[in-house]
Amino acid sequence: MNSRTRAIVLGTGLVLLAAVPPVAGLFNQPFYLDLVRRVMIFAIAALSLNLILGYGGMISFGHAAYLGIGAYAVGVLAHYGIDNGFLQWALAIVASALVALVIGAVSIRTSGVYFIMITLAFTQMLYYLGISIEEFGGDDGMRLAVKSQFGLIDLNDGSAFYYLVLAILVLFLVLGHRLVNSRFGMVIRAARSNEARTRSIGFSPYPYRLAAFVIAGAMCGLAGALLVNHTAYLTPEFMNWTRSGELMFMVILGGMASIAGPVLGAFALLLVEDALSGWTQHWQLILGPLLVLSVLFFRHGLAGLLFGKNE
Amino acid sequence: MNIVLVLEQTLNGLQLGVMLFLMAAGLTLVFGIMNLVNLAHGSFYMVGAYLATTFYQATGSFALGVLLGLAGTLVVGIVVELVALRTLYERDHLDQVLATFGLILFFNELMAMLWGRAAIYATIPGYLSGHVELFAGLRYPLYRLVIIAVGLAVAGLLWFVVARTRLGMLIRAGASNRAMVAALGVNIRLLYTLVFGFGAALAGLAGLMAGPIHVVQPGMGELILIEVFVVIVIGGIGSIRGAFAGALIVGMVDTLGRAFVRPMLATVLSPSAADTAGPALASMLIYLLMAIVLALRPQGLFPARS
Amino acid sequence: MNNVLLEVRGLTKSFGALLASDDIDLEVREGETHAIIGPNGAGKTTLISQLAGNLLPDRGRVRFAGEDITALSAPARSHRGFARSFQITSIYRDFTALENVMLAVQAHAGHSFRFWSPARAERALQEPARRVLEEVGLGARAGVPGGSLAHGEQRQLEVAMALATRPRLMLLDEPVAGMGAEETQRMIGLISTLKGGKTIILVEHDMDAVFSLADRVSVLVYGRIVATGTPEEIRANAEVRRAYLGEEIAA
Numbered sequence: 001m002n003s004r005t006r007a008i009v010l011g012t013g014l015v016l017l018a019a020v021p022p023v024a025g026l027f028n029q030p031f032y033l034d035l036v037r038r039v040m041i042f043a044i045a046a047l048s049l050n051l052i053l054g055y056g057g058m059i060s061f062g063h064a065a066y067l068g069i070g071a072y073a074v075g076v077l078a079h080y081g082i083d084n085g086f087l088q089w090a091l092a093i094v095a096s097a098l099v100a101l102v103i104g105a106v107s108i109r110t111s112g113v114y115f116i117m118i119t120l121a122f123t124q125m126l127y128y129l130g131i132s133i134e135e136f137g138g139d140d141g142m143r144l145a146v147k148s149q150f151g152l153i154d155l156n157d158g159s160a161f162y163y164l165v166l167a168i169l170v171l172f173l174v175l176g177h178r179l180v181n182s183r184f185g186m187v188i189r190a191a192r193s194n195e196a197r198t199r200s201i202g203f204s205p206y207p208y209r210l211a212a213f214v215i216a217g218a219m220c221g222l223a224g225a226l227l228v229n230h231t232a233y234l235t236p237e238f239m240n241w242t243r244s245g246e247l248m249f250m251v252i253l254g255g256m257a258s259i260a261g262p263v264l265g266a267f268a269l270l271l272v273e274d275a276l277s278g279w280t281q282h283w284q285l286i287l288g289p290l291l292v293l294s295v296l297f298f299r300h301g302l303a304g305l306l307f308g309k310n311e
Numbered sequence: 312m313n314i315v316l317v318l319e320q321t322l323n324g325l326q327l328g329v330m331l332f333l334m335a336a337g338l339t340l341v342f343g344i345m346n347l348v349n350l351a352h353g354s355f356y357m358v359g360a361y362l363a364t365t366f367y368q369a370t371g372s373f374a375l376g377v378l379l380g381l382a383g384t385l386v387v388g389i390v391v392e393l394v395a396l397r398t399l400y401e402r403d404h405l406d407q408v409l410a411t412f413g414l415i416l417f418f419n420e421l422m423a424m425l426w427g428r429a430a431i432y433a434t435i436p437g438y439l440s441g442h443v444e445l446f447a448g449l450r451y452p453l454y455r456l457v458i459i460a461v462g463l464a465v466a467g468l469l470w471f472v473v474a475r476t477r478l479g480m481l482i483r484a485g486a487s488n489r490a491m492v493a494a495l496g497v498n499i500r501l502l503y504t505l506v507f508g509f510g511a512a513l514a515g516l517a518g519l520m521a522g523p524i525h526v527v528q529p530g531m532g533e534l535i536l537i538e539v540f541v542v543i544v545i546g547g548i549g550s551i552r553g554a555f556a557g558a559l560i561v562g563m564v565d566t567l568g569r570a571f572v573r574p575m576l577a578t579v580l581s582p583s584a585a586d587t588a589g590p591a592l593a594s595m596l597i598y599l600l601m602a603i604v605l606a607l608r609p610q611g612l613f614p615a616r617s
Numbered sequence: 618m619n620n621v622l623l624e625v626r627g628l629t630k631s632f633g634a635l636l637a638s639d640d641i642d643l644e645v646r647e648g649e650t651h652a653i654i655g656p657n658g659a660g661k662t663t664l665i666s667q668l669a670g671n672l673l674p675d676r677g678r679v680r681f682a683g684e685d686i687t688a689l690s691a692p693a694r695s696h697r698g699f700a701r702s703f704q705i706t707s708i709y710r711d712f713t714a715l716e717n718v719m720l721a722v723q724a725h726a727g728h729s730f731r732f733w734s735p736a737r738a739e740r741a742l743q744e745p746a747r748r749v750l751e752e753v754g755l756g757a758r759a760g761v762p763g764g765s766l767a768h769g770e771q772r773q774l775e776v777a778m779a780l781a782t783r784p785r786l787m788l789l790d791e792p793v794a795g796m797g798a799e800e801t802q803r804m805i806g807l808i809s810t811l812k813g814g815k816t817i818i819l820v821e822h823d824m825d826a827v828f829s830l831a832d833r834v835s836v837l838v839y840g841r842i843v844a845t846g847t848p849e850e851i852r853a854n855a856e857v858r859r860a861y862l863g864e865e866i867a868a
Binding site: 178179181182183184185186187190193194196197198199200201202203204208211 | 669670671690691692693695696700701703707708709710711712716720721723724725729730731732733734735736737739778781782
Binding site: 053059061106107109110112113114116117118120121122124125128129131132133134135241242245248249252282283284285287288289290291292295296299 | 342348395398399404405406408409410412413414415416417418419420421423424533537540541543544548587590591594595598601602605606609
């Protein structure tokens, strides 16, 4: 499938997404607006993970940490009466970037299995930190005092919030696409493809990987700010390591070699989860083996099916 | 802070360390020999706890519960290896992580389905309960002493098998050159299945011993698994010796930290500040330790591979 | 062809009980093509890896243009003017031949913390890359993914990537490995056009290549340099013959 066809498919997808609020309104089913909005927020998070996982080959099992950091940045500020959305979301991004910088600086010196375990461990550390701070609800979490206030957009308006999320998703798709094809992106991809070769021609992968890790963390932090406004509730469960696993699955199911893949993956995973959980309370009993089978047999993901194997 | 308290917590640290070792040994063996990252290792811990508790309640005999629990976990481990994991040996680590993650979801839900989501309570039999008078006025639970003894015995047994027996030699050879060992006529598949089953049984042993002390509930395996990862990173992947050193270090630091960080902070901060900061800092201690070890020695303390 | 560009003193490397490099002394003069030959398992690739910075020696020193570079990493050496081709083909299989070479050019054309403009569209990267591909004879195959190239073409791409970084010193590890007679001749022709302008260390088994390209030859046996001299001197050397007894010298 060539790039023209791909552009048409993507364009159609975005038009469909834009159509959800009016259609949901028409049939008086706000549930679907909520559902798709939630999926899009996770798609943003998965997209950010794909930058380092799919393109960078860095198997980070701790990406959900940034959802938590972004959410807590907003929630904590709101708790203390600061509800300016610009300030809150800026903090969400900056805090996530800083934490990613620290975690990345230590972790990226390792590779392979060590990297997986370390990123997992650090996320768990943040999770425990979140649980132990009673001020913010401990492991029960707390309500979001008030949604982020932006002058022009009222996040309490379901549709307005929906379109904001969609706009951010589109923005990140564009940013991501430019990033992976830029000089920086080429180095990251080269380092993943053949590290020894990359060092021999004169690139030291570490600073590039660290930068990618920070960028991915910052993007996911924004997703966290969006998420907490969506759920109106803040809990350390945002950072639960199983959430990290879910994000990874969204990336894999969608197909790692494409920027838009994770969007497909988020839809696939969350819609399947939703459908299964409506059917039986033991839905994880079915989802688990489904995930195993998808890894064994469905390696290139949905984007691989639709677009062919290469970006 | 008196000496008795310190000794008591040190013993607790040793007990946690020994249990972490049982888990870490299995995980590191499987990784070292089969190059397989198994996130579902914690599920065997959970299965061991559930099976032993159930069999004890059903038969009234703790010993029988332990034996059947171990055997059951071994069987589950072997079945999982045969059914789900065989194809993963050739795959890359990402695939292994994802597939075993799916297994975790499955097992947690299975336990919830069979036993309910609420915790079930495991009990200690009469002859293992009660305290032992050690020294300096320290009365320590007999059960925990038994755990320490069992753990050290298993550590000794493992060392003996790996370093001194033919099987151990095969294991070490298989770790460095799989194809060669297979070419020598050794049944590699069987070896893998046995090693995996054994690792699962070790995890199950840790789980069933932990049952009476901690709660038995779905998801219990993952909580300790992440500490096991910290152990392996600190100790070095693929090495039993590293697993042992790492486990003891992590066990001590975590236990002593939880016991003494808050009181120590209280000497310099206000009681309420110490109450908030103390538990938070204590829970982060082993991860900070991991970060420091990584900064100084990225391959761990006793890596098997260079 | 006079100053010493690369000086190696006492280079030693062990892997456990295996002594792969045993107190190696080597001098490579500027502009010369210096071949390293030896029986299989002599430690030639280990030596190249230590020179290129992919492996750290246990003991010994490496000096390049007077500077002690023993502790420098591979990327740092690349920026000092080192380039390496690998014995086992090590290209980017998913990138096209052009993109492979463009990456090598990119590494030496300013910094790469540029996040927005598409790298593939940069003339400053494309043009030098195309020129190098032409030079090695891959001009027509620029758009083919590395993994789809024929084996001989991949070896050519290896050399192209080494060339694209405009090195002072090229470390070529068995460039004609696995090539047929015609391809070998082509590669020998290519390398001979580089002679004089670049300093080349050439590891080879193929004696055709060695004797037609090398100004001097060093013989590595069990990790030790046993002889250094012109190709004719080496051919006549009794110790070298002994070392190769039982080994085939391809005529």
